[in-house]
Amino acid sequence: MRFDRRQFLKAGAAGATMAGLAGCAGMPGSSKARVVVVGGGYGGATAAKYIRMLDPSIEVILVEPNEAFVSCPISNFVLGGFKTMAEITTPYSGLERSHGVKIVRDTATAIDVEKKQVRLSRGDPISYDRVIVAPGIDFMLEALPGMGSAEAQSNVLHAWKAGPQTAALRRQLEAMPDGGTYALSMPEAPYRCPPGPYERACLVAAYFKAAKPKSKVLLLDANADVTSKGPLFKKAWAELYKDIIEYRPNSKAVDVDWRNNTVKLEFSDVKAAVLNVLPPMKAGAIAAPFITANKRWCEVDWLTYESKAAKGVHVIGDSLQIAPLMPKSATMANNQGKVCAAAVVALLNGEAPNPSPTLINTCYSAVSNKLAIHVASVHKYDEKDRTMKTVPGAGGVSPAMNEPEMGYTMNWAANIWADTLT
Numbered sequence: 251m252r253f254d255r256r257q258f259l260k261a262g263a264a265g266a267t268m269a270g271l272a273g274c275a276g277m278p279g280s281s282k283a284r285v286v287v288v289g290g291g292y293g294g295a296t297a298a299k300y301i302r303m304l305d306p307s308i309e310v311i312l313v314e315p316n317e318a319f320v321s322c323p324i325s326n327f328v329l330g331g332f333k334t335m336a337e338i339t340t341p342y343s344g345l346e347r348s349h350g351v352k353i354v355r356d357t358a359t360a361i362d363v364e365k366k367q368v369r370l371s372r373g374d375p376i377s378y379d380r381v382i383v384a385p386g387i388d389f390m391l392e393a394l395p396g397m398g399s400a401e402a403q404s405n406v407l408h409a410w411k412a413g414p415q416t417a418a419l420r421r422q423l424e425a426m427p428d429g430g431t432y433a434l435s436m437p438e439a440p441y442r443c444p445p446g447p448y449e450r451a452c453l454v455a456a457y458f459k460a461a462k463p464k465s466k467v468l469l470l471d472a473n474a475d476v477t478s479k480g481p482l483f484k485k486a487w488a489e490l491y492k493d494i495i496e497y498r499p500n501s502k503a504v505d506v507d508w509r510n511n512t513v514k515l516e517f518s519d520v521k522a523a524v525l526n527v528l529p530p531m532k533a534g535a536i537a538a539p540f541i542t543a544n545k546r547w548c549e550v551d552w553l554t555y556e557s558k559a560a561k562g563v564h565v566i567g568d569s570l571q572i573a574p575l576m577p578k579s580a581t582m583a584n585n586q587g588k589v590c591a592a593a594v595v596a597l598l599n600g601e602a603p604n605p606s607p608t609l610i611n612t613c614y615s616a617v618s619n620k621l622a623i624h625v626a627s628v629h630k631y632d633e634k635d636r637t638m639k640t641v642p643g644a645g646g647v648s649p650a651m652n653e654p655e656m657g658y659t660m661n662w663a664a665n666i667w668a669d670t671l672t
């Protein structure tokens with residue numbers, strides 16, 4: 251029993267189109283097996299595409315509420331006014347057209363591991379043989395009680411999921427009078443994209459330097475020191491933004507008074523013209539039943555990405571409990587998507603997964619609209635400890651900020667967007 255792919259594409263049609271899908275997986279006459287992927291970000295979209303590439307007889311359904319993919323990487327350039335939202339947006343249609351991934355525009359509300367079904371907000375449940383859960387992160391708003399209301403959340407933005415908040419924060423920065431302070435509050439590690447807040451401080455400062463030279467960037471870091479590429483970022487702040495960026499370590503936010511644009515730290519309050527708060531983070535809500543570490547993250551078998559909490563459920567991307575020195579990054583989610591896809595295809599064909607997977611990470615960061623830096627690492631499966639470990643001597647950091655790195659940054663983005671979505 252097959253269903254019409256055109257049925258899945260239009261917003262609002264999910265309820266009608268999904269009727270009859272419960273019970274399809276593995277039935278005679280259908281595909282060999284069905285994989286449902288929840289979340290079409292760097293991890294999920296990559297996994298969906300690569301399963302189809304590796305074994306076209308497996309049916310892949312990708313559940314994603316957003317109409318198009320909006321990239322977090324390069325979104326800090328939008329805040330600085332150096333890129334547009336259109337330049338960081340890619341349609342999902344390539345996954346369907348080139349790879350036969352069926353896209354259901356809906357939100358998964360639960361994963362029923364007994365019935366092997368993904369329940370949806372609007373449509374009927376979808377049965378699966380295996381499900382890949384890749385919802386990225388959600389925010390621990392309970393750590394900042396003042397952020398609990400919708401009003402607070404629409405005034406004090408995170409812009410840590412690229413999309414409408416990215417455009418809204420850019421508007422706040424544009425509206426800020428020259429001489430104002432933009433305060434960026436960041437949480438203790440682990441959080442999505444270790445160098446991301448430091449890059450954001452640089453690109454907003456680059457905007458101020460050109461357009462609002464009396465304005466300040468105040469970076470309130472809950473950590474004791476810069477968590478990624480520290481010497482390189484500090485050099486950039488000293489050489490490019492001496493009178494603009496102020497870095498304050500050990501500045502953990504404990505609450506937000508959104509009416510007064512004030513973030514409350516443990517021992518002081520900071521009021522800003524534009525307040526940008528990144529709350530502490532945890533696995534995306536749909537992955538909650540598979541959280542096994544610190545009430546925040548999902549542990550998996552690194553050979554297959556199968557959850558330690560449920561069979562037939564695989565988790566990839568930022569929702570994972572990271573292995574030592576593994577960043578929560580787009581490159582990493584994209585790599586994990588491929589390893590997971592290969593493992594799922596092997597398991598569905600009765601074969602053993604690769605016993606020795608390797609992941610490679612490169613994180614580029616802009617320090618201005620012209621100069622960039624990077625850090626790279628290689629992570630290999632360790633059979634004895636059953637975890638991923640960095641390969642000594644592989645990878646490293648840029649010797650200095652420079653212009654060629656900006657070219658590599660943009661090439662990296664173009665490549666990963668093509669690899670994930672086309």
Ligand SMILES: Cc1cc2nc3c(=O)[nH]c(=O)nc-3n(C[C@H](O)[C@H](O)[C@H](O)COP(=O)(O)OP(=O)(O)OC[C@H]3O[C@@H](n4cnc5c(N)ncnc54)[C@H](O)[C@@H]3O)c2cc1C
Nearest residue numbers: 289291292293322323358385386443567568578579580581
């Ligand atoms: C400002 C910023 C800059 C960054 N820069 C870089 C960089 O330069 N390099 C780099 O490698 N990384 C960078 N990152 C990190 C990178 O964006 C993340 O690590 C990456 O997006 C993680 O991929 P993911 O698939 O886990 O999550 P995401 O890419 O966030 O995808 C999750 C998807 O799941 C969907 N979803 C969530 N819940 C549900 C549900 N219930 N049902 C259906 N769908 C659902 C969401 O809509 C979303 O599309 C940056 C992040 C930020 C915020």
